[in-house]
Amino acid sequence: SGLWPKAMVTIYLCVVSVFIATVIGVPLGIWAAEKPRAGRIILGLMDTLQTLPSFVYLIPVIMLFRVGDFSAMIAIVFYALAPAVRYAAHGLREVPAQLIEAGLMSGCTSQQILRRIKLPLATPHMLLGLNQTTMLALSMLVITALVGTRDLGQEVYIALTKANAGGGVVAGLSVAFIAIIADRVVHALAQEQRARLGL
Numbered sequence: 001s002g003l004w005p006k007a008m009v010t011i012y013l014c015v016v017s018v019f020i021a022t023v024i025g026v027p028l029g030i031w032a033a034e035k036p037r038a039g040r041i042i043l044g045l046m047d048t049l050q051t052l053p054s055f056v057y058l059i060p061v062i063m064l065f066r067v068g069d070f071s072a073m074i075a076i077v078f079y080a081l082a083p084a085v086r087y088a089a090h091g092l093r094e095v096p097a098q099l100i101e102a103g104l105m106s107g108c109t110s111q112q113i114l115r116r117i118k119l120p121l122a123t124p125h126m127l128l129g130l131n132q133t134t135m136l137a138l139s140m141l142v143i144t145a146l147v148g149t150r151d152l153g154q155e156v157y158i159a160l161t162k163a164n165a166g167g168g169v170v171a172g173l174s175v176a177f178i179a180i181i182a183d184r185v186v187h188a189l190a191q192e193q194r195a196r197l198g199l
Helices: 004-034 038-052 053-063 069-092 097-105 110-147 150-160 165-197
Strands: none
Touching: 004 038, 004 069, 004 110, 004 150, 004 165, 038 069, 053 069, 053 110, 069 110, 097 110, 110 150, 110 165, 150 165
């Protein structure tokens, strides 16, 4: 079986963590874009999260949930949250003002403008945020091997402790391969959305 079972655990942890980070991050990004005062606070918190060393995320989750996959998932979500928020907020702010004005002149409410104009046009930016969130999640997965995950990150960690260069390189390349596939898939979705919108 080789690294296949651990690769499946890696994909599982990454997909679930990215999904949770996106579900939390996109609404926060929308809130930040629509409410400037809240946006300053939210983006300030994202700045703080991004400046923390990755190991720091492990301390509170271990204290609260002990070691295991759940603790790793919580740490990954917080570590990978910032791009989902930032790209969603940026995408909404980049919507051309004339389109918003056209919507207002057509009698659309602010909610209708958000749903029918802003969100569709911001989707390519949000997909780029999804891409960055996925990359950060995969990079954090290697660190979360310290809290007992049974994924490719654990293989990298074991290889480091045993000075097994070959094993570390193979496990690291496996993580990189997953990252490349995820990047290509999300990039293709973003390009398709841009083409659909005529951007």
